[in-house]
Amino acid sequence: MTLRLFDTEKRTLRDFTPLVPGHASVYLCGATVQGLPHIGHVRSGVAFDILRRWLAAGGLDVAFIRNVTDIEDKILTKAAAAGRPWWEWAATHERAFDQAYRQLGVLPPSAEPRATGHITQMVDLMQRLIDRGHAYASEGNVYFDVRSYPDYGHLSGHRPEDVHQGESAGLGKRDPRDFTLWKAAKPGEPTWPSPWGPGRPGWHLECSAMAEFYLGPVFDIHCGGMDLVFPHHENEIAQSKAAGDGFAQYWLHNGWVTMGGEKMSKSLGNVLAIPNVLKSVRPVELRFYLGSAHYRSMLEYSDKALADAAQSYQRIEAFVQRVAERGGDIPMGKWTDGFAAALDDDLGVPKALAEIHHGVHEGNRALDAGVLETAREHASQVRAMLDVLGVDPLDPHWNTAADHSAADAALDVLVGAELERRQQARAAKDWATADAVRDRLQAAGVEVTDTPNGAEWSLGTPTPGKAG
DSSP, X not given: OOOEEEETTTTEEEEOOOSSTTEEEEEEOOOBOSSOOBHHHHHHHHHHHHHHHHHHXXXXXXXXXXXXXXXXXXXHHHHHHHTOOHHHHHHHHHHXXXXXXXXXXXXXXXXXXXXXXXXXXXXXXXXXXXXXXXXXXXXXXXEEOGGGOTTTTTTTOOOGGGOOOOOOOOTTOSSXXXXXXXXXXXXXXXXXXXXXXXXXXXXXXXXXXXXXXXXXXXXEEEEEEGGXXXXXXXHXXXXXXXXXXXXXXXXXXXXXXXXXXXXXXXXXXXXXXXXXXXXXXXXXXXXXXXXXXXXXXXXXXXXXXXXXXXXXXXXXXXXXXXHXXXXXXXXXXXXXXXXXXXXXXXXXXXXXXXXXXXXXXXXXXXXXXXXXXXXXXXXXXXXXXXXXXXXXXTSHHHHHHHHHHHXXXXXXXXXXXXXXXXXXXXXXXXXXXXXXXXXXXXXXXEEEEEETTEEXXXXXXXXXXXXX
């Protein structure tokens, strides 16, 4: 069976045919590093890691690009509120996202470009758009002329006359529907030089420039959360195609993680940060939970649903371990035809999991009957299927992750106590003690960032010669 994927742009299932035989090129909109990652953020990482693994399992060489948005309005606003440099704020939270991806077994991307590292490519793209009559400069800003692109709204279904970009009114904007490519310099904000004056890039511009730089003017698959369909991905398509690029041939979007039917977000106050969730389940169990629903469906979070998923994984894990204890090494086998058919049908993980559970059931029956070789065959198949989903219990990553999870939990308690001591010292205006606590943590490689919601910490690099 040929892999079929639901293309958001075409609104239908399509056979996946890579542009270059034997290769697949994939771009995933990564994190805007404005704060700590929660499970809603990393769902796309898990969902499209499964896509990547399945493409590779089918024999394709996969170029997988996941960007980092390290300059954006929210980053500047939150850094300023915390009294921290914007670059430090972005770097601190970029490391937190990296740690979360690693903990959940998400394969590292082929490249992970930052927006701030690709200003040259963005300037080139804007110049092409201006030269082709699709963008204009005004008072140091550069805007995309939505009316100049007749297919605007094709991805999202928005009619151009109903479009609202969600931007504040820009100086010299000809039409409120036009979106910003380049923002003129403002006092206190970081800037880069451009032919139109110093400034910084708009959010939408970066992904078009980086996708083209790493994957070429036309590539196979563009992924991201469904909340990005409009305006972000709509604007990406417009500016890339208006500049003459073919851009993405398939558009895939994952559903939200919801609580009480609402999208998980900081504004709703229902954020579940990764370190907090990993106090109740292991990283492999959290990954199993996030990847168990169909990627396009909404995933309604509850403590019970997470616990149920963890127990389901533990039953699968227990079977594999039983076989390993009785029969020694379990070779990596081949998945079942039913498993392959499920994933080829738009990454149908729920049906794929049914194949895994069936294999576990039959394998346990064989074990109970004393037919060890049959049980090993089932375990071999189960391992192969779990490996595609990134949750093979015999993968060394999960042994390491389990050790790290326990260490992280202990470290969280210790650092939390130090931060509480620091907060008490600050409240008493004992600045010497507060600074000493912060310096001691920094020397140990613990970076502290003060936010409006209290101090946050992440692991950085220890300061040589100062710990102790």
